[in-house]
Amino acid sequence: MKALVTGGAGFIGSSVVRELLNNGHEVTVIDNLSSGYESNILGLDINFVKGDILDKELVESLCKGKDVVFHLAASVGRQRSIDNPVLDAQINLIGTTNILEGIRKHKVKRIVYSSSAAIFGELKSTVIDESHPQEADCPYGVTKLAAEKQILAYSGLFGFTAVCLRYFNVFGLRQRFDAYGNVIPIFANNAYKGLPIKIYGDGEQTRDFICSTDVAKINYLAGTKQDLTTCVINLGSGISITINQLAKMIKEYTNTSSEIVYVPERIGDVKHCKADITKLKSLLGYTPSVDFKGDLIKYLDWFKGDMK
Ligand SMILES: NC(=O)c1ccc[n+]([C@@H]2O[C@H](COP(=O)([O-])OP(=O)(O)OC[C@H]3O[C@@H](n4cnc5c(N)ncnc54)[C@H](O)[C@@H]3O)[C@@H](O)[C@H]2O)c1
Numbered sequence: 001m002k003a004l005v006t007g008g009a010g011f012i013g014s015s016v017v018r019e020l021l022n023n024g025h026e027v028t029v030i031d032n033l034s035s036g037y038e039s040n041i042l043g044l045d046i047n048f049v050k051g052d053i054l055d056k057e058l059v060e061s062l063c064k065g066k067d068v069v070f071h072l073a074a075s076v077g078r079q080r081s082i083d084n085p086v087l088d089a090q091i092n093l094i095g096t097t098n099i100l101e102g103i104r105k106h107k108v109k110r111i112v113y114s115s116s117a118a119i120f121g122e123l124k125s126t127v128i129d130e131s132h133p134q135e136a137d138c139p140y141g142v143t144k145l146a147a148e149k150q151i152l153a154y155s156g157l158f159g160f161t162a163v164c165l166r167y168f169n170v171f172g173l174r175q176r177f178d179a180y181g182n183v184i185p186i187f188a189n190n191a192y193k194g195l196p197i198k199i200y201g202d203g204e205q206t207r208d209f210i211c212s213t214d215v216a217k218i219n220y221l222a223g224t225k226q227d228l229t230t231c232v233i234n235l236g237s238g239i240s241i242t243i244n245q246l247a248k249m250i251k252e253y254t255n256t257s258s259e260i261v262y263v264p265e266r267i268g269d270v271k272h273c274k275a276d277i278t279k280l281k282s283l284l285g286y287t288p289s290v291d292f293k294g295d296l297i298k299y300l301d302w303f304k305g306d307m308k
Contacts, residue, residue, distance in 0.1 A: 001020075001025045001026070001067045001068060001223075001224065002025070002026045002028075002065055002066050002067050002068075003020050003025055003026065003027050003028070003066060003067065003068050003069070003070060003223065004027075004028050004029075004030065004062050004063060004066045004068075004069045004070070005017050005020070005027060005028070005029050005030075005069075005070045005072065006029075006030050006031070006053055006059075006069070006070070006071045006072055006073035006095075006099060007030075007031055007036060007071075007072035007073030007074060007114075008027070008029030008030070008031055008036075008041060008046070008048075008070075008072070009029060009031035009033055009036030009037055009038060009040050009041050009048075010031065010035060010036040010040070010072060010073075010076075011036075011040070011170075011172070011174050011175040011176070011212065012072055012114065012167075012170055012172075012212050012215055012216070013029070013031070013036065013040075013070075013072040013073075014036070014040035014041050014174050015172065015173070015174070015212045015213060015215065015216035016070050016072065016215075016216045016219045016220070017029060017041060017044060017046060018044070018216065019216040019217060019219065019220045020070075020220065020223075021044060021045060021046070023220060023224075027044075027046040027047070028046065028047040028048075028049065028062055028066070029041060029046055029047070029048045029049065030049045030051050030053065030058070030059065030062055030073070031048075031049075031050065031051075031073065032050065032051060032052045032053075032073075033050060035076060035178070037174075037176075038050075040174050049062060052095075053073045053091065053095035053096075053098055053099060054090060054091065054094060054095055054098065055098075056098045056101065059095075059098045059099055059101075059102050060098070060101060060102040060105055060106070061102075062102065063099070063102030063103055063105065063106045063108055064102075064106045065106070066106070066108050067108065067109055067110070068108065068109065068110045068111070068112065068223040068224070069099060069102075069103060069108055069110070069111045069112070070111075070112045070114075070219055070223060071096065071099055071111055071112070071113045071114065072114040073091070073095060074091060074092050074095075074114070074144070075087055075088040075091040075092055075140070075143075076140070076180070077140060077180040078118060078138045078140050078141070079180055080140070080180045081138055081139035081140035081141075081143070082138060082139060085139040088139045088140055088143055089139065089143050092140070092143035092144060092146075092147050093143050093146050093147055093150070096113075096147040096150060096151065097150060099111070100150065100151065100154045103154070103158075103160060104154065104158045104160075107160075108160060109160055109161065110160060110161040110162070110163070110223060111151060111155075111160065111161075111162050111163070112163045112165065112219050112222045112223045113147070113148065113151050113162065113163070113164045113165065114165060114167060114219075115144055115145075115147070115148045115164045115165060115166040115167070115232070116140070116141070116144045116166060116167055117166055117167065117168045117234070117236075117273075117275070118136060118138065118140050118141035118144055119134050119136050119141050119144050119145035119148065119166065120132050120133065120134055120135070120136070120141075121133075121134070121135035121136045121137035121141055122135065122137055122268070122270070123270050123272075123273055126272040126273070126274060127274050127275075127276045128168075128234060128236075128273065128274065128275055128276055129234065129276035129278070129279070130166075130232055130233070130234055130276075130279055137268070148164045148166075148232065151164060152164070152230065152232075155230045156230075161228060161229060161230055162230045162231075163222040163223070163228065163230070163231055163233065164231070164232040164233070165215075165218060165219065165222060165233055165235045166232060166233065166234050166235055167210070167215060167235050167236075168207075168208040168209075168210060168234070168235065168236035168237075168273070168274075168275045169182065169183075169184075169207050169208060169209045169210065169236075170209075170210055170211075170212055170215050171184040171185075171209055171210075171211060171212065171295075171296075171299060172211045172212030172213060172215075172295065172298075172299055173212065173213075173298070173299060173302045174212075174302075175212070175299070176306070177189040177303075183207070183243065183246070184209070184246070184250075184296070184299065185303070187246065187247060187250045188250060188254070188299070188300055188303045189303075190258055191250050191251060191254040191256040191258050192254055192256065192303065192304055192307060193258075194256060194257050194258055195258055196258060196259050196260075196261045197247050197250070197251065197258050197259070197260045197261070198261050198263055199243055199244070199247060199260060199261070199262050199263070200243075200263055200264070200265050200266050200269060201262070201264070201265035201266075201269065202244075202262065202265075203242060203243045203244035203247065203260075203262065204242050204243075204244060205242065205243055205269065205270065205271050205272065206240035206241060206242050206243075206271075206272045206273060206274065207240060207241065207243065207246075207273055208236035208237055208238070208239065208240045208273055208274045208275050209236075209237060209241065209246075209292060210235065210236050210237040210275075210288055211237075211288070211289055211292075211295040211299075213289070213295070214237070214286075214288040214289055215235065217286065218235060218280070218284060218286055218288075221284045221285070221286055222284060225284060228283065228284075231279075231283060233279050233280050233283060233284070234275045234276060234277065234279065234280065235275065235277075235280060236274065236275025236277060236288075237275070237277075237288045237289070237290070237292070238274065238275055238276070238277035238280075238287075238288065239274070239290060239292065240272065240273065240274040241292060246296075247260050248260075249293060249296060250296070250300065253296070253297055253300055254300060254304075
């Protein structure tokens with residue numbers, strides 16, 4: 001199979017690339033390295049194109065001769081989108097449409113899209129299935145949802161298969177600490193630097209964390225499984241843990257002097273969140289790893305090495 005991976009130099013994209021290579025496929029990556037790193041894909045046997053998905057001609061030319069497009073390139077995250085809403089809309093919606101035009105023009109058979117649980121907005125239930133109301137409450141959630149809808153519309157109009165995977169909280173190797181970091185890299189960074197580990201509220205809020213190696217395997221299945229028709233799938237581990245449990249595991253493993261400090265809850269923060277993975281299991285036949293602690297330890301070891 002010949003695959004195009006957009007955002008392949010990113011945290012999750014670089015795991016999808018490895019999964020494709022491990023299964024013997026030919027991979028082209030387009031990434032503008034705005035939040036990804038060339039080092040994430042260094043030494044891999046791929047065709048790397050440093051470019052922007054807003055470059056319609058380039059994107060279309062890269063779709064030529066491909067069997068599947070794995071679309072991960074995006075402006076990622078709630079706060080980034082609030083800070084840069086126009087760029088978020090350009091990349092996530094216009095960029096996605098450029099890719100769809102390439103797929104349409106060159107008759108690519110399938111797209112696997114990295115969507116997000118951010119499309120749901122404020123959560124109305126503890127366990128989230130695919131029919132949960134989609135009331136995105138930040139530009140990122142809105143553009144990820146709009147892109148999902150655009151992909152489904154193109155799939156209906158032009159007859160290719162679209163699989164939209166709505167990720168919950170993903171963590172794993174090559175996930176760096178940055179200004180828009182997620183909770184695990186922030187805790188890891190602070191633990192290794194002896195800085196306070198800050199918890200909003202009482203820490204009893206729960207989150208569904210899924211490891212990027214699982215996400216890569218699921219992308220691979222979504223891109224290759226025969227007889228799969230266009231669908232949306234919630235993608236989490238189906239297990240939730242409290243932020244207190246997470247902080248305790250990181251504190252113990254890193255043996256840090258960092259103190260856990262509690263600060264007032266943030267307005268709009270979700271109390272409990274877990275993906276209903278019934279559809280993931282039934283459509284793709286995949287059950288994510290339940291070894292959260294083992295995966296977290298591998299991540300913490302990688303993080304420590306990357307700090308040097
Ligand atoms: N990390 C999570 O927990 C999470 C949760 C839900 C959804 N997602 C989705 O997963 C995908 C990958 O996210 P990630 O966490 O690996 O983030 P990431 O920032 O590491 O990856 C995004 C990649 O896209 C590239 N990119 C950004 N704009 C581009 C452009 N205009 N042209 C070409 N390349 C561009 C970046 O350089 C980066 O390599 C995104 O679509 C994101 O919305 C991630």
